[in-house]
Amino acid sequence: MDWTAQVDGYCERLAPGLWAEPLNAVTNLAFLIAAIWVWRRSGGLAPVRVLAAVLFAIGVGSGLFHTFATRWAGVADVLPILIYILAYIYFANRYFWGLSRLWAGVGTAVFFPYAAATVPLFAMVPGLGSSAGYAPVPLLIFAYAVLLRQSLPEVARGLAIGAAVLCVSILFRSLDGPLCSAFPLGTHIFWHLLNAVMLGWMAEVLRRHLAGRGARG
Template identity: 80%
Template sequence: MEWSAQVDGYCERLGPGFWAEPVNALTNLAFIVAAIWAWRRGEGVVPVRVLAAILFAIGVGSGLFHTLATRWAGVADVVPILIYILTYIYLANKHFLGLSWVWSGVGTALFFPYAAATVPLFAMVPGLGGSAGYAPVPLLIFAYAVALRHRLPEVAQGLAIGAGILVLSILFRALDMGVCTGWPLGTHFMWHILNAVMLGWMIEVLWRFLVKG
């Protein structure tokens, strides 16, 4: 595989230039802003600051991909997202469900077979395309919300809100290439903005639980 090969997978990109996706590139600042806010919010709360640091890495990785548009930058884009997902699952298992660190880790590892089983099903949904890889995540968040609805209703409500925002975010991501003819800017930038809101909100849900109980 040629790691420096160019990747052109977004409506806004019309060439190989660094600023060929200016809106997609600049909207990654939303991740950075959310990460800085979460870092300040999480003073003295280690799990929150860990998530804030990962959120910052998401912004940097996505920024690299939407400017350099190479395969290695694509890896830098998706790896921090995966790390965030796995970290949040672990923290949810440990703090929301009250599991030991061992069982929290086991529950986190189960994300991989869960994703392997559900991504092909979402891939069959017309129009979802490459966004099928993200679709299992809001479903999983909703599942946690349902499981916690009686014991931790405020957490459950917060998780459900986060899942709803992510569903909308994935919708904009999936629509991107399909609207090029009538809207050359595309809709991928909304994926960045809504994702930044959603990831920041998910950190807020955890912070409220850890600090306010």
């Protein structure tokens, strides 16, 4: 595989070059801003700081992909997103469900067969396209919200809000190609902006829970 091969997958990109996707590139600053906000609000809580660091990496990786637009940059784009998902599942299992480290890790590993089973189903949805790879995530978050609604209603509400924002974000990602002729700048920028808000909010949901748990001793 040629890791330096160019990737042209977005409406805004019309030619090779670092600044062929200026809006897609610049909107990655939203991830960096969200990461700094999460870090400053973390109160020294290690799990929240881990999420902040990975969120910063998401902004850097996505920025590389929307400037260099190569296969290696594509890996730099998606890998931090996967790490954030796995880290959040682990922290949710550990702190929302109170599982041991071992079982929290086992529950995190279950994400892989879950994604393998659900992505092909979402790929059958007309118009979803490559966004099918992300669609299992809001479904999983909604499932956690439903299951936690009795024991941790505030957490459940926060998770549901995050899942709803992510659904809208995925919608904009899916519309980038179909609306290209009518909206040449593309809708991928809204995927960036909404995801930055959503990921920052999800970290805040965890922070509030951990801070409240600590306050109760």
